[in-house]
Amino acid sequence: MAKATRRKRPDSETVAEAERQIAEYSRTVKFTVTEYSFEFIVQKLTTDRYYVPSYQRELVWTPKKQSKFIESVFMGLPIPFVFFWQDKDGRMEIVDGSQRLRTIRDFMADKVTLRGLETLPIVNGFRFSDLPMSRQLKFVETPIRVIILDNSTDAVTRTEMFARINTGGTIANDxxxxxxxxxxxxxxxxxxxxxxxxxxxxxxxxxxxxxxxxxxxxxxxxxxxxxxxxxxxxxxxxxxxxxxxxxxxxxxxxxxxxxxxxxxxxxxxxxxxxxxxxxxxxxxxxxxxxxxxxxxxxxxxxxxxxxxxxxxxxxxxxxxxxxxxxxxxxxxxxxxxxxxxxxxxxxxxxxxxxxxxxxxxxxxxxxxxxxxx
Structure with a gap:
């Protein structure tokens, strides 16, 4: 049996520098956490109060991926956090979560027809308006947790966060x-x-x-x-x-x-x-x-x-x-x-x-x- 090689521990100077860098970076990310309904967020998207930055606009889920996400909502599965940043004009830039929010908006506007679903195949072919009114109301009141980055968060940090935490499956490169x-x-x-x-x-x-x-x-x-x-x-x-x-x-x-x-x-x-x-x-x-x-x-x-x-x-x-x-x-x-x-x-x-x-x-x-x- 091969003898395990002993790992060389970092010296005290390296440990101190590591702590300094971690502390310095962590101070650049300040945020608050809140919760909004689908209906509230769609209203803000429609009036352009919440917006998708240009580097994400061409990233669009396939119809099948949109359908899978809507199915997950119907199933009551947890929805990942959405990250916002408030710009100097008071509008909210969507740092991460734009594809989820656009899918919700388009589904509620009858622009998404569900397809390829396996867990709930009965709703294949449905649009939002085909659902019973009670289900429509439950859908629009679905809550989603939102992290709002402090507006002092610089552009470098925001885009680095997007690259690290993006959960959309399709990601813009640097x-x-x-x-x-x-x-x-x-x-x-x-x-x-x-x-x-x-x-x-x-x-x-x-x-x-x-x-x-x-x-x-x-x-x-x-x-x-x-x-x-x-x-x-x-x-x-x-x-x-x-x-x-x-x-x-x-x-x-x-x-x-x-x-x-x-x-x-x-x-x-x-x-x-x-x-x-x-x-x-x-x-x-x-x-x-x-x-x-x-x-x-x-x-x-x-x-x-x-x-x-x-x-x-x-x-x-x-x-x-x-x-x-x-x-x-x-x-x-x-x-x-x-x-x-x-x-x-x-x-x-x-x-x-x-x-x-x-x-x-x-x-x-x-x-x-x-x-x-």
Missing amino acids: AEIRRGSLPGPFMELIIELANDPTFIELTPISQPLINKREREELVTRFFAYLDGFDPTLNDGAGDIPTYKEEPRRFYFSFVKDMNDQVATELELEANSPTIDRMKTTFGDALNFIEKVSPYGFTKSETGNQVPRVRFESIAVGTALALRADPTVADRVEDITPLLNSTDFSAATKSDAANVKSKLLNRIRLTRNWLLNQ
Whole structure:
């Protein structure tokens, strides 16, 4: 029998830092709990006092899933909490539960015909108005528990909560959430560059990933890591000091801050120096990679996927090298030796991809290789 390995307990400093981070985060989530009837909530939805944020609007349950939910209500099963957040106008944003609430609203409006039910098959084909009046009244008076987040809860925390607690079965990914909840001039730049013809050619990905805005995710990561990288730290090795291994919060905060920065610049001038700089940086990196990498960001001529870790290493590492030494663009003609190396293969494995040390390692690897050519 193999001998069990003794687990190394965290030291006191690590325990203290863990407690500090837990306490700091828990203070950002304040809420109250209440209970509303279906009828009350539907009335608020109808008058747009309660609303679905844009990043959730395209997420719609199938008719069968809607029917299953209504069946669960008939059966008296517990309904999961709904999360609201009150915006500055006093309206309630549905952070989680929009599909349940829309199903209730549509069923009460006779827009849902029950189908595919197995526990209560007798009601297949029913609409709300087909139910006896007593059952209709019981349905509209059904209570649902609601958690209302304090309006001081920031957008980063709300969208992170949505991603963590979503109970709808269909969930927006991070790129969709950022696009919907962070409109602004920098987000417009991300969308524009994600549709750049050269970028599209270098990132041949599947249609489902395109639909999930994977290219927007890649562009966001490119700028977040590049702008956050300080080459003077760690004795010249470089670091991203704002990255704390919380990628969702890191990207969200970055986009929000850049939106604000660019908006301020546009208020003062017709053009934004930041936007101009980023377009040039992105274009220079793409032109270089198109020249030196036979398959762009993929592994082969027929490749149809771009692993994020691979993209980050090549794209961010290239941009950092060009920033440190612009002559790299003229000196280096092929990066195949790097891409075929065991070091690159090890650095771009997807396991523990968000660990800061691994992120820095894969970015530095490409940067250093290019600078040493």
